Amino acid sequence: MKTKLTTFALILLFVISIAIETQALSFNKLPIKHSSKQWSVEVAEPGHGKELVKSEKGKFNTYSLEIHNIGKDVKSVEVFMYRNEPNSTTKYSLFGCPDGEDCTEGHVEHANFLAKQLNKGIPYRFENFPLAHKATELEVEIIWTQKGKKIGRPLKETFTFAVE
Numbered sequence: 001m002k003t004k005l006t007t008f009a010l011i012l013l014f015v016i017s018i019a020i021e022t023q024a025l026s027f028n029k030l031p032i033k034h035s036s037k038q039w040s041v042e043v044a045e046p047g048h049g050k051e052l053v054k055s056e057k058g059k060f061n062t063y064s065l066e067i068h069n070i071g072k073d074v075k076s077v078e079v080f081m082y083r084n085e086p087n088s089t090t091k092y093s094l095f096g097c098p099d100g101e102d103c104t105e106g107h108v109e110h111a112n113f114l115a116k117q118l119n120k121g122i123p124y125r126f127e128n129f130p131l132a133h134k135a136t137e138l139e140v141e142i143i144w145t146q147k148g149k150k151i152g153r154p155l156k157e158t159f160t161f162a163v164e
Contacts, residue, residue, distance in 0.1 A: 030063075034159040038071030041140050041159045047127035060130040065140065067125075069118035073147040076111035077118060080143070081126075083135035091139060094129055115144070137162045 031044035046052065046062040055061045067079060082091035097103040114124060131138060138161040145152030 032161060034161070035070065036157055036159075038069065038144075038155075039142055039157060039159070040068040040070050041142075042066045043138065043161055046129075049127075052128040053130050055130075058133055060132050062128050062130050064128060065126040066123045067118070067140075067142065068121075068123045073119045074115045075145045075147045075149070075152050076108070077114045077124075077142065077144045078111050079114070079124060080141040081129070082139040082141070083131055084137040084139075086134055086136065094131070115147075119147070 031042045033040060033042040035041070042065070044064045044066065046055075046064050053062055065081070069077075081094040083094060084091055118124060140159045140161070141156065142159075143154050143156045145154055
């Protein structure tokens with residue numbers, strides 16, 4: 001009877017430990033690409049260099065991101081990247097403005113410059129970005145206006161890369 005109870009307890013602990021285990025966002029096969037009629041977004045191995053951040057086990061992994069315009073020409077483009085936080089509906093931006101700096105300064109010029117770059121077939125590339133180990137989802141949001149429209153209504157697409 002004692003053996004059956006011990007075996008049952010061990011099996012129960014094993015099942016509970018599997019259920020409690022959290023998955024970190026770690027891509028097994030890179031590159032991973034998502035596409036739409038307008039955009040191609042690819043997560044790949046990070047770039048390597050002395051000044052680039054390296055992954056830290058248990059803290060964060062590093063990746064690269066490349067975006068191509070595969071649709072119509074665009075007038076302006078903005079790219080945002082977010083990660084999730086376990087047990088929260090809040091998403092955290094992977095980049096922002098340093099303290100004391102105005103995030104809106106040069107905003108329009110940057111969006112127009114990025115659009116020109118993408119229209120020429122030159123991809124927008126993040127060579128190396130860190131992603132928290134506890135994240136289970138990476139969200140890439142692209143907001144753009146179409147070229148040739150007098151009043152540019154913003155369009156948006158979101159590409160989600162999640163743990164499988």
